[in-house]
Amino acid sequence: MILTKTQKDFFHSESVKRSFSARLIFHVALAGLSQLYPPQFDTFPFLVQYSEGCSTTKVLATLTARGSNGFITISANDDSTRARVQIIQTSSGTSGGFFTTVQIRQKACMDRETIGTLQIYILDVNDEPPSFTSKLFQITVPEDTQRSTEVLQVHASDPDNGVGGVVRYSLQDGGGLNGTATLIIKVLDIQNKPPYFTGQPFKAHILEESPIGTIVNFVFPIRADDGDTGVPHDIQYKFTTGACIEFFEIKQNGSFGIVQVKKRIDRDSCVLYEVGGICTLTLMALEMANSTGLNLGPTNTTTSIEIIVIDINDNLPMFRPSMYNATVFENMMQVSIAIEGSRIEVTDEDQDDNGRLDLELQYINGTKVQGIKPVPDKIQGNGYIMLYLQDSFTFDYEEVQGEVYKLVASEEQAPMSKTHCLIYLKIIDRNDNLPQFSKWSYAVDILENVTSSQMILTETATDKDSGEFSKMTYSLQDGKDIFTIDNVTGEITKRENVVLDYEKRDEYVLTLVAKDGGGSLQSAEVVVRLHDINDNPPVFSQSSYIGSIEGSDPNFEITVTASDRDKQNTTNSQIGFSLIDSPLNMHNNFTITTTWKNEESMGKISLRNSLVYEKLNKTTIELYVRAIDFGNPSLSATSTVIIHIQACSSLSSNCPCGKSLKTRVTSPTHESTDKYHPMHSIAGIKHFVFRYDPDSHVMVAITQKKCYLYIMSVTDSDDVQVTDGLRRLKV
Template sequence: MGQRNRSPGGLYGHFFGCFCAVLFWSLSSAQLRYSISEEVKEGTAVGNIAKDLGLDKSTLKERKYRIVSSDVDPPFQVNQNDGILYVSRKIDRENVCAQSSTCLLNVKTVLENPLEVHYVRIEVQDINDHSPTFQEKEISLEISESVFSGARFKLKAARDPDSGPFSVQQYKLDQNEHFRLEVRDSGEDGKIPILIVQKSLDRETAKRHSLVLTAVDGGKPPKTGSMNIQIDILDVNDNVPSFSSDAYSVTLRENALPGTKVIQVNATDLDDGSNGEVFYSLGKSMNQHILNLFDINPKTGEITVKGLIDYEERDKYELEIEASDKGFAPLTSEKSVNIKIIDVNDNAPEIEVTSFSSSIPEDSRPGTTVALISVNDRDSGLNGKVMCSMSEDIPFSLSPTIQDTIYSLITKSPLDREKQSHYDLTIFAKDTGQPSLSSEITISIFVSDVNDNSPEFVLSPYNFYLMEANEPGTSVFSVKAFDRDDNENSIISYQIARDGSENNKISSFLNINSETGEIVALKAFDFEILKTFQFHVVATDSG
């Protein structure tokens, strides 16, 4: 039940199980000390007060022994028959001695007849009946990813109502490569856990770390309590926006209307908040002409047509796109977008006449070149391939040359100015696009005269009658010839053939106007001498 030791005034001891008692004597009072573990069962003996005071049972029958006061409502009673002090109700050390490392309960007892006052001090010994607890089951910390290794973060300590070796003795942190734990002994405040960064943090790799901090007391077996630690890594603008594609290429039809979508680029930033918010722009180094043709939505990265796209002006473009974040010190990345323009058949063929002879002699041989015809179409491919043609019922044709875009306009049959002296030729040029476009040009060709026709008399032979005794020098007759040629080739002069033959002697008495063909008799004729005669008139052109 306990132990009793004799004090300097008469101390003796006796063991009562695991309990111990100490008796101090004085003239009017005595003091006893016992110890007992908390949480013992109700009725457990603390010590034999009567025996420790040297009283026998007969004395107890004559003198009443009772408890008169205590520090607290005493959880003890005294058996009046044997003087044993016992536990009257379960004792929770942490309730009765919350603020003390040593728990002592003072009880004042009185033995009557004669009156004796005895003081009993009972030490309640701690047992490991409580687990360590944290004030919060979970805490949240915010740590910047730029924090240096070795940074320290003091954590709230766990509390254990038990004392001495049963209080918190150590802390444990579950395994994490970025953090380690250090425990500092702060004397009365106990052991304080300190979280230390041991490896650099990267929010983009792990934006949150979940740790479990465990407090362990010194019991055997030990009791534990834990707290969850949620660590949110605060972002630093340390990532450049990254485009989703290594290369952007797209085709675009020319003449696309303003607002037409060309392509949408996309870039992401692993940072958080404004550090990860991306906006887009066209490169500042691009020339103004391209900036007038294309636009980009700063929020979505959608590139649209802004101006007139003309394949014939330029068949491809390279746009420089910038993706920037909205951090305090923005980071920017660049990417090129290659745009290939697709031709649309929007240009009609152009016809140009070079080396043109507007007049050609009628005696030109078939195959004679009249003009060179050049055709051009600013479109490409089939849209720019041009075919030329002309009417087939004319003495001209188009002959291809070694150059696809040049044709020779040549004669394909003999010309005859006297039949047709002028031609209006229409040349057609048509591309092979779908739908095709065409153009035409008309040129005028004049056939120049060649003296290829002899003069012809209106009548041949001419017969006329002459009255005898005519007056010399007067007109007797006129002839008329024509020439189908033109200009000088058609100007006719007349003369009388004088070859000296007998039949033509009479012609010496005649004269002819070379321009008009009027014939004049130079003498008077006598019917009785000459009844008939003939002569030749020659008509000559001026070719």
């Protein structure tokens, strides 16, 4: 027998066959796992005789087989036997070991002339194992020996006859009996296989900021074995590539590799941040082989290891920058606040849950701002934030021109870990306010009759808006021919050489207009009232007044009237009357009182004392009346009142003489009416006044309130001088 390389690579065993034949061949086999102890027939006829014929029920023989390794089956072994007989199992069991009994029945016609005498004989029982010429064979074969290369020849013999004596060789257990010999094949290992890693995959976790020298613990320890087990070499470990190679090193510990922290590991920066904390390194296992050996094959292998750096919450949130300027227009709703630099940036260098931030806008005192919301209000690691006005919230520049807020970023996992940035918000004014005067109407009093310019009013409007919107210009809508205005200061003045007369127009109503820088208008009323000065004297309604009086009539009365064009119901227009010096001081005999009616002043002249007619040299009385106002300075006017003296209509104590005396002259008793004779009474008077009637030649002498009557002849008239109707008698 020749053992080849091919035979080394596989093993097989054939079922051991035991056959019995009288031209009939049967096979018995175990249903067990091993043929080390084959089954045996315990009853088997050496000769079977039966008559020819075609019976199909004839029992030719009964066979029993026993074994110890499992259930036994008996079957025909070739087609000729199966065509002639039928094998029927009659019993089986495990009593005393495994056994099976079968009957062999005729199945087909048997013709003696054709078949002849059927003899059933038993072949040699395979009861002798083969034996090798030596019990031990030993050989050394290089592991790289090529296929089909002959490496050893062995020989075995079997004393059995027939097929039982045929020896077959295999490198595994076979059926039937066998002989064994020890074959030791030493495979000579050569350097043709690289190391191999055990326990993969290599994964580990380590906290960031672990101290240098900290051992990284892997789920499976790092170990590599030499693939060439016959010529094993020591293994050396090293990292060859990987983004995080600078942070870790591997050291030898017997057959194992120990990974340690080489450099500070910060999960939140540089390479570790870029790779997301997942460090993948290429680990090489290198055989420390002698380079002088022949046929040196691969000596190293590589694998990937994964070290996950776990983030710890070691960083506070950070705003970049820490202060922002922002603007927003007043009276705007649901708009974003303009941030200088576009957006607010916040960063937390911690990773995963440690980098989750909540954002809230607060006042400086820490209370939450209502109406302004940061968007988004939650950030993972890094983000940009805008501020939005919510709902109906607006700013009014006139109430607030700016605010200072702080935007607070708090870590979800550690709410006390927070930071903030300051936001200086400036409210931008819009022209949403009209100019405003302090009053809707202004009243100004100025003097009349002023030729120079007069300052009427300096009044400015205010505007809550700012900047250009608050700048004002002023104008007048009317009265521009009389008044002028400074469009910057708003000062209103009366034009020079324009004289205002209260008596013509006492009031001017102007419209003052203020316009702001945005074009919004507001107006106010300016009432210019002229202050009346006493520039008009009283005026009598008549140039002179005429009246008459009979004797010393106590009911005598004459009324003079006057008016004043100055402002009514003021001292400038209020008039008082008085009597001034008159001829013969007659004003002493009269009095005048002042009354007012329908804005007209009246002076009522009445008799105060009886008249002394002896002092009169004519038949009329002249009084001079003055009308004076109460202005400052006072102005006045005078008028003349002429009072005619009339004859009395009747004799009374108030009328000592008059026209009635004419008739009494003709009365026969006339001379007796007077107490004293006329000639006697006027004898000592040098001058006297008389009234003379030329028709009757009656003269009335007036003296000491008494009337003396004289009847004159025509010739007597030569002695009478006539002057203004009064005759003066020379004595």
